Amino acid sequence: MLNAEDYQGQSKANEYDKFQGEIDYEDAWAVIRAYFKQHGLVSQQISSFNRFLEMNVQEIVKEHKSNRIKVEPQFMPRGRNDRQDEENIFYDIIFDQVHVNNSPRIQESDESYSAVFPHEARIRNLTYATEIYVDVRLQKLKQIPIDRSGLTDGEKREPKFIVLEEQKPIQAFLGKVPVMVRSKFCHLRGLDDTQIVRNAKECLYDQGGYFIINGGEKVIIAQERMANNIVLVFHRKPPAKFNWMAEIRSQAENSNKPPQQFTVALQSKGSNRNYAKCIYATLPAIREPIPVAILMRALGCVSDKQIINKICYDPNDAEMCEVLKPSLEEAMAYTDEEEALDYISKRGSGAQYRREIRISYALKILESEFLPHISVTSEGLYKKSYFVGYMVNRLIQASLGRTTEDDRDYYGKKRLDMAGTLLSGLFRQQFRQCVDDMIKYLKRDIDNGKDCINLTQAIKSDTITRGLKSALATGNWGKDKQGDVQKTGVAQVLNRLTFASSLSHLRRLNTPLAKSGKLTKPRQLHNSHWGMVCPAETPEGQACGLVKNLSLMALVSVGSPNKTLIEILEDFGVEDLSSLDPEILQQKGLCKVFVNGNWIGCHRNANDLVDTIKEMRRTYTIPKEISIVRDIYTKEIKFFTDSGRVQRPLFIVENSRLKIKKMHIPQLIRSIKNFEDLLQEGLCEFLDVEEEETVMIAMTLEDLKGEKALKYSYTHCEIHPSMILGVCASIIPFPDHNQSPRNTYQSAMGKQAMGVYTSNYQMRMDTLAHVLYYPQKPLVATKSMEFLHFKELSSGLNATIAIACYTGYNQEDSIMLNQSAIDRGFFRSVFFRTYDDCSKQDETFAIPDFAKTSGRKHGDYDKLDIDGLINPGVLVSGDDIIIGKIAKMSQNTFNDDLKDQTNKKFKDCSVPLKHSESGIIDQVILTTNDEAQKFTKVKMRAVRIPQIGDKFASRHGQKGTCGMTYRQEDLPFTREGIVPDMIVNPHAIPSRMTIGHLIECLLSKVAALNGSEGDATPFCGQKVDDISALLHSLGYQRYGNEVMYNGFTGKKFEVMIFLGPTFYQRLKHMVGDKIHSRGRGPTQILTRQPTEGRSRDGGLRFGEMERDCMISHGAARFLKERLFDVSDCYRVHICQTCGLICQANLAEQRYECNNCQNTSNICQVKIPYAAKLLIQELMAMQLAPRLRTSIID
Amino acid sequence: MYGMEQINTATGFANAKFGSSKGQGAKGFDEPEIRILELSKYVIKFELLNTDLSVANSLRRIIIAEVPTMAIDLVEVKENTSALHDEFIAHRLGLIPLQSFNVDQFNLSDQCACSSMCAQCSVQFKLHAVCSDRDQMEVNTRHIQPLSDAPIIPVQYVNDKGIEEDPILIMKLSKNQQLDMNLVARKGNGKIHAKWSPVATCQMRKEPIVEIDQDKINRDLDIEKRKEFVALCPREVFAFNDYRNAVEIENSDKCIQCIECLRFAQANNLERAVKIAEREDKFVFTVESTGVLTPEDIVSRALQILMRKLYELGTQMKKYGVNAD
Known part of the structure; x- marks a missing residue:
């Protein structure tokens, strides 16, 4: 301790340090903590969904704001047909404000509404959804005949309307939209922790981000795609007609049209007859490639000079002009705009019309179909010519080798469609359907002269309600015009095996690419994934590298309108393209300015512009998620405001010093400030991949202090490099010491571990759940685990592991367990399974009375209580009936025969327990579902004690099954009497190189002896030597080895054994669930062959390869037995005259072939039932397969 | 026979060099002897002398697995509205140590004359706990009430000063939860479950032998190296004498046979200066009882069982005409 004087002296010296001093890593973690406190782990899902309900729904409705119906009076037989006055009458249906109810509720059977909380929705199989309403009003209009005076032939005048009648706006019910749990529209928003646990019965650590559809939790998986409106230049290998091409997928902001592909391409040498390389453009709706000069002329750049100005910028650039020359020469014949337009039109579908129409047709294409992201009106043509020029410029630059080809896999050019974006797309489709239906409905009413027009009735809320619900329930996203599903697997059932697996599922990304494609590039880890996508967590096999996971601190932009940004840019001196002199483009200091891929203008002082806009972003004058990319080499400044860009936070560095100082940290720790404040004060900022490319990021805080800082002028610094990992990889201790595929394996395996998957598991009724008995927090943990709540909801135990060969029962990745430890509760777990059922029409929960009920199952009905449901606490096994249910048989079904015969009125529809399981009934609930049917859920529990065959794994991709259990006295012991819980074979280590496993064990040993917690965060510079020195000081051999003695004999082992605690996990695969054998058993009805699969008590297939063995072995008799006698042996009688199957009455010994009048010449043969079936099917097709028999001597 | 020729591969020289075994076979041992080093309420530490490793290890194995005790084996749940499920509580109840000083009065349930359960093979308890007036309540071993007067009750730990410690916590109840169970304790041994x-730990170790050639070490190594040598041992077996500037053996009993010192010696060409081994006829046991029996009782019961086994073996061997020697 310091005394007061010392302290004062020191404090003066530290004064500077305390406020202006540089932060250390402890402080960096405080910043990370603040980040997660604010954002959590699923904010990408939630913010995207909030955006959808708050903004996108309104925008989509606005797109269909006004809908006009022309009155076309129908002839009404015997009705009034005097409606000529309605000739020019129109009706307008106008959609205005959208209202979203922010408290999800359902309508109960008694018509009353009640608020539904997520937990109730899960239990009662409801859909957690809220209503949206829209203000609609109806206008009756009359068109005034167009005044043709003073108009020339071609000229048009907009028709004028007068409003005859206007209805008061009404609020129409549009439909129900599923609500994301914990979004702004969820009941849980704003509740404090105790309310969440006590009142809402939610898990304290559950962060939401999913939907509840019919009681099932659904996650929307983010979908990765190429970004639109970005010019990409590619090279093609020689045999291609064009070997350089510049492409763009153009889509206007807020448009639902599919993106338009536009390409300009440079011919490969020799393909043209004059051996010159021309540049062509492919336009939408035009069959042939158009010479680029003709396109430029059509866009209004008539003279060659103009074209050169727009493409080459600098007319003195001889090399470039040389490449362009053949293209200009080719277009020499088409000298003006009209000729060019005509040329284009002739190659489209306008060829057969006269010239004026052709020209206007081409104009229309250029205006609205061509490069729609720039403009869809006639004013945009001039700008489009600039853009084409720019594309050609890029093309030529690349072909001249001045720039390189673009990288398709570069992550800056990828966008992620999150829940909100995907729902918007779906909502747009459904809303359009709804509006179309409404118009059809109203038009019929109006045309038929109905007086009162009922808008509420015309708007069918079911379209949207059902559309969204079914998409989320099945994962089938969007339908095209043929009604085919566009994407599958977009919504998935949230994985609830372990808490970490749920979290990881909520941060998953999918690339909708053909999984069979043999292209490896898109699957590989790309440099630009750094910090955005986890380098370890991806599945093995078909989806490897296509399914990814977000890194811990990665967020996804939600998008903001570009209009405000463009206005700001103009204020700061960006010269608009439409008023720009093309000559200017050759000026040196001029920079092109792009917003979302659209070239909007130029600026003379790039430095100033970028600095001011960055400053504005850092002070929140413009949204924080706008990215500012300055490409010095190509003299471009690009701004992006669109949605779906992955971003991550970084410290801002100025003059080699972090802008964040020591003084900011206490405020964060004391929650006076949050992470948002850091952004607002310009201490941190979010960068997307593309902007990241233009900055200089220091990897560590130390880099800013040393020589490196002088060498590189850093602009940013990583908050902590371990944040590049995703959820599952963050649980691995010392991943930086493992061979990389091991981390990948562990990332997949961590999801199968048992633990406590939510803290409210006793309230929930999941179809399948495993809960570990005594979960422990790991002795050795990473810092990131704090944010994943791994220590609170852990999934394993710190087992004492010996790495040794003992009796040989741990070979080939098996392990030996301490039976005494198992007796004491080591890795015990409970297994829950929930069965549910509802009584539909004509169905009742009851104990079936088999005097009146047919179809009795072979289970035990005696365990049912009088209400037809089983009681909690009852021991159940095998096929015991747990829900008794009978259904009234209807009068006219094909069951009629059955009913008449037996005089039974009911059919048994009871639910039996799975036949291979047994346990105790844990909980039974009886309630109603949203269709007001009685609805029940029955939860069964069974304790799973580890046994031989169960699977266990460490956190390093080291899995193994239990090969033997030994009691304590039989296991090796140390001189201190310590006996391992588990013995792992040493052969598991060298070839797999999981050094992290060993270091974890070593550090765990230190932690256990010290009573401390080991830190295994990667990239922290922890040294093995330090750990072993610590272990040595605690009185143990420095590398964790110990002298051990044989438990059977007491003899000392010749070698020392590596012994220490390691965090192990029990995986969900257990022999008890898989063990299967069958002697005799059920057969299939059709083929009479044994059934397949454990759940049907099926046979074990004697397959082709087994058959091959028997053949080569010469065991023909055995083979016949396996494949025939023991399978589907069947006896038929054959008429030897015709060779067909004939009648046989074995009881009376009468045999007869009806066809041949043959009663004597009949023989009995044994054939497979499948063969008999084939014969009969052939006979049904008028083919006569005849069996001929003869006696073999 | 065991002992003589065994070469310790780790140390590289024969045990015979050391005084531990006097070149005699098992027959040549003096009468086996037990010397109690420490005895407290829960722990006994003793030396087993003049016997073979096989005997010592058998004793260890019997202490762990074959000394019979009583434990709760059957739980009948009448009411359980707690957060934990029945099996979970039953498992916890099973692990509670019961004072088993009178185990001998009872029969193993499968060897008892009765058909299912009787006072000769089982002891009944009741566990009833209701949390009605508090937010949370602890259920501990004090809530287990015996239904008979058999002196089999849950262990109540007493600390060094003779003050009772908190009873063993079984579980917690929150408001309006209750527990009502009938418990049956039965006799058994560690082999079954x-x-x-009866023990928390049963430690058995051979007494270590550490010998150094002080002259050689102090001659061939400089002071720094000597200090290094001393620091190498994780258990402080060696000490550095500041007056003599020499390495000394401080406490050879602490040695964990990690042979760090030996390796160092080998690296410095002093192979013969350090010798690490274990005595083959002296075993130090530390037996820590769970409280079910007194530690000395556990050991004497174990010895009885061992003797009975050996006697049984002897009679069987005689029966089949094998020489029992």
Whole structure:
């Protein structure tokens, strides 16, 4: 301790340090903590969904704001047909404000509404959804005949309307939209922790981000795609007609049209007859490639000079002009705009019309179909010519080798469609359907002269309600015009095996690419994934590298309108393209300015512009998620405001010093400030991949202090490099010491571990759940685990592991367990399974009375209580009936025969327990579902004690099954009497190189002896030597080895054994669930062959390869037995005259072939039932397969 | 026979060099002897002398797994509205140590004359706990009430000063939860289930032998190296004498046979200066009882069982005409 004087002296010296001093890593973690406190782990899902309900729904409705119906009076037989006055009458249906109810509720059977909380929705199989309403009003209009005076032939005048009648706006019910749990529209928003646990019965650590559809939790998986409106230049290998091409997928902001592909391409040498390389453009709706000069002329750049100005910028650039020359020469014949337009039109579908129409047709294409992201009106043509020029410029630059080809896999050019974006797309489709239906409905009413027009009735809320619900329930996203599903697997059932697996599922990304494609590039880890996508967590096999996971601190932009940004840019001196002199483009200091891929203008002082806009972003004058990319080499400044860009936070560095100082940290720790404040004060900022490319990021805080800082002028610094990992990889201790595929394996395996998957598991009724008995927090943990709540909801135990060969029962990745430890509760777990059922029409929960009920199952009905449901606490096994249910048989079904015969009125529809399981009934609930049917859920529990065959794994991709259990006295012991819980074979280590496993064990040993917690965060510079020195000081051999003695004999082992605690996990695969054998058993009805699969008590297939063995072995008799006698042996009688199957009455010994009048010449043969079936099917097709028999001597 | 020729591969020289075994076979041992080093309420530490490793290890194995005790084996749940499920509580109840000083009065349930359960093979308890007036309540071993007067009750730990410690916590109840169970304790041993094992730890170790050639070490190594040598041992077996500037053996009993010192010696060409081994006829046991029996009782019961086994073996061997020697 310091005394007061010392302290004062020191404090003066530290004064500077305390406020202006540089932060250390402890402080960096405080910043990370603040980040997660604010954002959590699923904010990408939630913010995207909030955006959808708050903004996108309104925008989509606005797109269909006004809908006009022309009155076309129908002839009404015997009705009034005097409606000529309605000739020019129109009706307008106008959609205005959208209202979203922010408290999800359902309508109960008694018509009353009640608020539904997520937990109730899960239990009662409801859909957690809220209503949206829209203000609609109806206008009756009359068109005034167009005044043709003073108009020339071609000229048009907009028709004028007068409003005859206007209805008061009404609020129409549009439909129900599923609500994301914990979004702004969820009941849980704003509740404090105790309310969440006590009142809402939610898990304290559950962060939401999913939907509840019919009681099932659904996650929307983010979908990765190429970004639109970005010019990409590619090279093609020689045999291609064009070997350089510049492409763009153009889509206007807020448009639902599919993106338009536009390409300009440079011919490969020799393909043209004059051996010159021309540049062509492919336009939408035009069959042939158009010479680029003709396109430029059509866009209004008539003279060659103009074209050169727009493409080459600098007319003195001889090399470039040389490449362009053949293209200009080719277009020499088409000298003006009209000729060019005509040329284009002739190659489209306008060829057969006269010239004026052709020209206007081409104009229309250029205006609205061509490069729609720039403009869809006639004013945009001039700008489009600039853009084409720019594309050609890029093309030529690349072909001249001045720039390189673009990288398709570069992550800056990828966008992620999150829940909100995907729902918007779906909502747009459904809303359009709804509006179309409404118009059809109203038009019929109006045309038929109905007086009162009922808008509420015309708007069918079911379209949207059902559309969204079914998409989320099945994962089938969007339908095209043929009604085919566009994407599958977009919504998935949230994985609830372990808490970490749920979290990881909520941060998953999918690339909708053909999984069979043999292209490896898109699957590989790309440099630009750094910090955005986890380098370890991806599945093995078909989806490897296509399914990814977000890194811990990665967020996804939600998008903001570009209009405000463009206005700001103009204020700061960006010269608009439409008023720009093309000559200017050759000026040196001029920079092109792009917003979302659209070239909007130029600026003379790039430095100033970028600095001011960055400053504005850092002070929140413009949204924080706008990215500012300055490409010095190509003299471009690009701004992006669109949605779906992955971003991550970084410290801002100025003059080699972090802008964040020591003084900011206490405020964060004391929650006076949050992470948002850091952004607002310009201490941190979010960068997307593309902007990241233009900055200089220091990897560590130390880099800013040393020589490196002088060498590189850093602009940013990583908050902590371990944040590049995703959820599952963050649980691995010392991943930086493992061979990389091991981390990948562990990332997949961590999801199968048992633990406590939510803290409210006793309230929930999941179809399948495993809960570990005594979960422990790991002795050795990473810092990131704090944010994943791994220590609170852990999934394993710190087992004492010996790495040794003992009796040989741990070979080939098996392990030996301490039976005494198992007796004491080591890795015990409970297994829950929930069965549910509802009584539909004509169905009742009851104990079936088999005097009146047919179809009795072979289970035990005696365990049912009088209400037809089983009681909690009852021991159940095998096929015991747990829900008794009978259904009234209807009068006219094909069951009629059955009913008449037996005089039974009911059919048994009871639910039996799975036949291979047994346990105790844990909980039974009886309630109603949203269709007001009685609805029940029955939860069964069974304790799973580890046994031989169960699977266990460490956190390093080291899995193994239990090969033997030994009691304590039989296991090796140390001189201190310590006996391992588990013995792992040493052969598991060298070839797999999981050094992290060993270091974890070593550090765990230190932690256990010290009573401390080991830190295994990667990239922290922890040294093995330090750990072993610590272990040595605690009185143990420095590398964790110990002298051990044989438990059977007491003899000392010749070698020392590596012994220490390691965090192990029990995986969900257990022999008890898989063990299967069958002697005799059920057969299939059709083929009479044994059934397949454990759940049907099926046979074990004697397959082709087994058959091959028997053949080569010469065991023909055995083979016949396996494949025939023991399978589907069947006896038929054959008429030897015709060779067909004939009648046989074995009881009376009468045999007869009806066809041949043959009663004597009949023989009995044994054939497979499948063969008999084939014969009969052939006979049904008028083919006569005849069996001929003869006696073999 | 065991002992003589065994070469310790780790140390590289024969044990015979050391005084531990006097060149005699097992027959040549003096009468086996037990010397109690420490005895407290829960722990006994003793030396087993003049006997073979096989005997010592048998004793260890019997202490862990074959000394019979009583433990709760059957739980009848009448009411359980707690957060934990029945099996979970039953498992916890099973692991509670019960004072088993009178185990001998009872029969193993499968060897008892009765058909299912009787006072000769079982002891009944009641566990009833209701949390009605508090937010949370602890259920501990004090809530287990015996239904008979058999002196089999849950262990109540007493600390060094003779003050009772908190009873063993079984579980917690929150408001309006209750527990009502009938418990049956039965006799068994650690082979059947670890809950019947009477010990927390049973440590058996051979006494270490550490010998150094002080002259050689102090001659061939400089002072720094000598200090290094001393620091190498994780258990402080060696000490550095500041007056003599020499390495000394401080406490050879602490040695964990990690041979760090030996390796160092080998690296410095002093192979013969350090010798690490274990005595083959002296075993130090530390037996820590769970409280079910007194530690000395556990050991004497174990010895009885061992003797009975050996006697049984002897009679059987005689029966088949094998020389029992």
